[in-house]
Amino acid sequence: MSQGNIDVTHDREFLDERPVCTVLEALNRISGKWAIGILLNVSHGPARFTELERAVPGISRRMLTLTLRNLERDGLISRTVYATVPPKVEYRATGMAVELYDSLTALTAWAERHRETIAGSREAYDREHGRPAGADADC
DSSP states (O other), X not given: OOOTTTTOOOGGGGOOHHHHHHHHHHHHHHTSTTHHHHHHHHTTSOEEHHHHHHHXXXXXXXXXXXXXXXXXXXXXXXXXXXXXXXXXXXXXXXXXXXXXXXXXXHHHHHHHHHHHHHHHHHHHHHHHTTOOTTTTOOO
């Protein structure tokens, strides 16, 4: 018989989980593989779809479309369609994204400064634990 959670106060009854969930979703969205590159690019000024496609290495058209939609939904970018032939679409950083820009640049600078140390630590860990080198490499 399990002894877990016996006579434990149910804190969840007192918490509204939606604000926590919203914050976690937003953090997951901006920390996603493609979102940082997109946000860094549109923070410098308006960008068209093809400009973003070229500026974010490795992103597919589908992933760019999905990521742009999600960032727009979260209020981090705005999308403007101009009535021209062919239609011209521009993406801009909202005030919220501009505020986020300094944090993103600090985060990417930190990652770049520590890239080699992290890679060395991973290799040492993998050797110690009998894992193949680079088993979880994404890029």
